[in-house]
Amino acid sequence: MSAEGLKGPDRQKRSGMVEAAAFATVLLGAIDQGPAQALEISPGTPWNRAITQNVRNAVVNDKNESATAFIHFADKSGVWPSISDGNKQNVDYDPNKEFEFVIKNFLGKSIGVRCHLHIHQNSTLPSRYLEKSNALPYLPPSIGDVNSAESVMSNQQLKQAYASKKMPIRINMEIVADSKGLWYHSPVHDLPISDASKGEWVKAYDNFVNGSAFNPSFDFKVEYPKMQQAYRTHLRSDVRFVPYEKIAEEPPCAGVDYKPGMLKPNYDVKVDQPATTPQKKEPEVIVRPPGKVQMRNDLPSRPGLGEIDQPRARPNLGDDVPPVFEIGRPER
Numbered sequence: 001m002s003a004e005g006l007k008g009p010d011r012q013k014r015s016g017m018v019e020a021a022a023f024a025t026v027l028l029g030a031i032d033q034g035p036a037q038a039l040e041i042s043p044g045t046p047w048n049r050a051i052t053q054n055v056r057n058a059v060v061n062d063k064n065e066s067a068t069a070f071i072h073f074a075d076k077s078g079v080w081p082s083i084s085d086g087n088k089q090n091v092d093y094d095p096n097k098e099f100e101f102v103i104k105n106f107l108g109k110s111i112g113v114r115c116h117l118h119i120h121q122n123s124t125l126p127s128r129y130l131e132k133s134n135a136l137p138y139l140p141p142s143i144g145d146v147n148s149a150e151s152v153m154s155n156q157q158l159k160q161a162y163a164s165k166k167m168p169i170r171i172n173m174e175i176v177a178d179s180k181g182l183w184y185h186s187p188v189h190d191l192p193i194s195d196a197s198k199g200e201w202v203k204a205y206d207n208f209v210n211g212s213a214f215n216p217s218f219d220f221k222v223e224y225p226k227m228q229q230a231y232r233t234h235l236r237s238d239v240r241f242v243p244y245e246k247i248a249e250e251p252p253c254a255g256v257d258y259k260p261g262m263l264k265p266n267y268d269v270k271v272d273q274p275a276t277t278p279q280k281k282e283p284e285v286i287v288r289p290p291g292k293v294q295m296r297n298d299l300p301s302r303p304g305l306g307e308i309d310q311p312r313a314r315p316n317l318g319d320d321v322p323p324v325f326e327i328g329r330p331e332r
Helices: 015-019 047-061 095-106 127-131 143-154 157-164 195-214 220-235 244-249
Strands: 066-073 083-085 111-119 171-177 181-187 237-243 262-264
Touching: 047 066, 047 111, 047 171, 047 244, 066 095, 095 157, 143 171, 143 181, 143 195, 143 220, 181 244, 195 220, 220 237, 237 244
Parallel strands: 111 171
Antiparallel strands: 066 083, 066 111, 171 181, 181 237
16 A cells, blocks of 8 residues: 555644633733744654653744654664644644655564654643743643544554555554643543533643643642543543653653553563462473483482572563573583
8 A cells, every 4th residue: 555545644633722611712812932933853863852852842932733753663763754734723644754754764664653743832822821820731632632543543544554564553652742741642442422521521621721820739649630530531531641851761652551660561571570470381401412402300310419400590571581501510
C-alpha cells in the first residue's frame, strides 16, 4: 500500500477549551505574543531533548497548535518523521508525510511503538490566566482529543500501510503536551459518549483547570486522581500525566499503563520483578570437548567439594535466561 490516499486519522480539535464554560471566551483577550512560531524538531533529536526543549518551548512560544509523531524502533533508536502546523484551535496531522519519510529512510526496521503528539499552547489562554493566576493551568486532553484517539483506534489505514511494508505498528500512543508536561491518553473503547457524560466531564475539567490556575491551595496529588476518574467514567478514556522533570526517568512513548520500575513497557521487560516460585526446568546440556557432553543430572559428584557442584542461584528473569556454561575440572 502506498502513502497516497491515507486520510489523516489524527485530526485534533481543541474542543475541551471551548466546551468548558470557563473557556467560552478563550480566544477573546488572548495575549499577543508577536510573530507566530512553529514547532521544530530535527528527525534525529533524542526523545528527552525533543520533549523537554523543543516541545516545551513550542507550548510557551507558539501561537498555533502543532502535531508530530515519534517512531520508536525495536532497536531503541527513534525518529521524528514529520510535523504539521495548525491554527489556534486545532491541527490536521498529515500521516502521508510521516509514512513516506519512514519508508524512504528506515524501510525494514521493526517498529516498537508509534506515538502521536500535539501541543496545547499558552497563546490560547485569556489574559487573566497569564496575569492573575497563581500558576499556568494544566491543559489535559479535550473531548475532541479523546474523540480523535477513538477514530485513530478504529481507522486502520496507517497501520495497514506500515504492515504492507512489513513494518507493523505494535503499539500506538496519543499525547497532549501542555506547559507542565505530557498527558498520555488512550480510549478504553470507542462506544458513543452521551451528552450527559460530556457535561459531567466538562464540570470536572473546569474545576481541575481553574483550580490549578487560581486556587493557591490546589493539591495536584488530590485533584489528579479525580480528573483521571472523570475521564474514565464520563469519556471512557485513560489518562496519565508526566511532568517535564520526569521525562528522562521513563522510556520514550511510555503510555498510560507505565509503572515505575518498567524498563520497556512496550516489550514487557521489567527491572524490578517480585520473587516468584522457581519453575522446573528441563535438564541443561553442558558443552564439553568431544566425547564429554553430559546431562547435568548425569554428572558424577566430586566428594569433598561441598556445594561447589550445585548450580548457582540466578535472579528470576522470566523466559530470558542466558545459557549456563560450566568449566570442567582442569586436566592434569
